Amino acid sequence: MTRPRTDLLLELADDELILGWRDSEWTGIAPFLEEDVAFSSIAQNEIGHARALYELAARDLGTDADVLAFDRRPEEYCCAPLVQAGLVGDWAGTIARHFLYEAADAVRIEALKASPDAELAGIAAKIDREETYHRLHAEMWELRLRDEPRFRAAFEVRWPLALGVLAPDLRPRLAERVGREEVEPVERSTPGTEFEALWNEMTMVRRSAPTGAQW
Amino acid sequence: MIYEVFRQERKGQPFVHGGSFHAPDQAFADAYAREFYARRQESVALWVVPREQIVEIDEFPDEFDLKYRRVDGYSIKARLAIARERAGSATSPGTDGG
Numbered sequence: 062m063t064r065p066r067t068d069l070l071l072e073l074a075d076d077e078l079i080l081g082w083r084d085s086e087w088t089g090i091a092p093f094l095e096e097d098v099a100f101s102s103i104a105q106n107e108i109g110h111a112r113a114l115y116e117l118a119a120r121d122l123g124t125d126a127d128v129l130a131f132d133r134r135p136e137e138y139c140c141a142p143l144v145q146a147g148l149v150g151d152w153a154g155t156i157a158r159h160f161l162y163e164a165a166d167a168v169r170i171e172a173l174k175a176s177p178d179a180e181l182a183g184i185a186a187k188i189d190r191e192e193t194y195h196r197l198h199a200e201m202w203e204l205r206l207r208d209e210p211r212f213r214a215a216f217e218v219r220w221p222l223a224l225g226v227l228a229p230d231l232r233p234r235l236a237e238r239v240g241r242e243e244v245e246p247v248e249r250s251t252p253g254t255e256f257e258a259l260w261n262e263m264t265m266v267r268r269s270a271p272t273g274a275q276w
Numbered sequence: 277m278i279y280e281v282f283r284q285e286r287k288g289q290p291f292v293h294g295g296s297f298h299a300p301d302q303a304f305a306d307a308y309a310r311e312f313y314a315r316r317q318e319s320v321a322l323w324v325v326p327r328e329q330i331v332e333i334d335e336f337p338d339e340f341d342l343k344y345r346r347v348d349g350y351s352i353k354a355r356l357a358i359a360r361e362r363a364g365s366a367t368s369p370g371t372d373g374g
Contacts, residue, residue: 095297095304099311194310201303 066178067118068139071129072249073169074114075140076226078130079256080162081107082263086149103195110188117184131267135252135260142247143222145256156202157215161223161239163199166192168234169227222247278327279305281312283319291323302326 084104091097115126122129143162148154170192173185206212223239224232224246236243252260270276279299282291294313299305302324309324 093298095299095308095312099308102311102315194307197303198307201307204303205300 065121066181067121069181070114070118070121072139072141074111074118074129075138076144076162076166077107077114078111079138079140079259080144080158081105081111082259083144083147084155084159086147087155090149092152099198103198106191106195110191113184113187117180127267131264132272135257138252138256138260139249140252140256141222141226141249143219143226145252145259147255147259151215153206153209153211154215154219156199156206157212157219159195160199160203161216161219162226163192163196164239165223165226165235167196168231168238171234172231221245225249277301277305279309280325280327280330281309282323282325283313284321285319287320291321294319294322296327 081104084100084107088097088101088104091100111130112126115129119125119129143158143165146154146158148158170185170189174182174189176182176185203212220241221244224235224243225248227235232243232246277299278296280296281294283294284291297305297308297312299308305324305326309322313319313322
């Protein structure tokens with residue numbers, strides 16, 4: 062691995078934070094109560110993973126997790142386009158994204174678990190133990206919705222975005238995992254206006270207090 | 277479909293009814309049970325059972341007042357008081373716990 066590990070950690074952490082944030086927008090309005098609780102809980106887990114990853118990156122960078130999560134400018138975030146879109150009201154799209162993200166994340170975590178960097182491998186193994194249940198949740202929903210035209214369409218739209226979550230060398234593994242041909246991926250890039258709106262809301266309270274405020 | 281969940285707090289302890297919820301099938305029920313009853317490590321094992329699979333028996337006729345069969349037995353408090361009176365005990369029997 063030639064890139065500094067903080068780059069990798071921040072990509073991962075930003076993906077988990079933003080997906081957790083987007084999924085948490087369903088709290089209170091999911092299709093039924095049981096799913097509301099379960100999906101909110103998964104969203105919270107993702108944010109927990111983000112915290113662990115930010116903490117590791119923060120140690121390398123001599124800062125803290127909150128600064129990385131909330132004090133960067135919107136253009137400094139490096140989350141994949143897949144996780145950025147607001148999908149409230151679009152359950153088919155949300156589940157298609159959830160399923161594809163969990164599949165991509167499984168490939169990424171599997172690779173990280175084999176990393177020669179013991180800390181990376183350790184955190185990946187820890188995250189994987191929770192992600193196993195996220196995958197089960199995503200897979201049971203996919204099984205239920207796979208014949209729904211709305212779900213099929215939502216899946217098609219997100220397939221190139223899902224490939225963009227992974228480094229190029231891992232993409233064939235994702236294609237194999239979900240039984241699809243690789244297509245032109247949507248790569249990570251500077252986040253757009255939709256992300257900026259999310260960032261505004263996400264950092265609103267933090268920005269309302271002086272820098273370095275103790276909460 | 278309604279599922280009932282029984283949870284075990286520690287290995288070796290009996291499973292105790294935890295609650296119930298709606299789920300479309302067993303896979304969903306398993307996932308929800310995990311989120312609702314074990315997420316905070318409050319259970320070491322769960323039984324997730326479709327309510328319709330549970331046989332409930334709730335009629336136990338006792339037409340002949342065979343309450344001597346009950347495990348709690350007779351209340352002897354009143355009889356004891358009478359017996360003490362007959363025996364000429366002047367002091368109050370106090371609480372005897374029945």
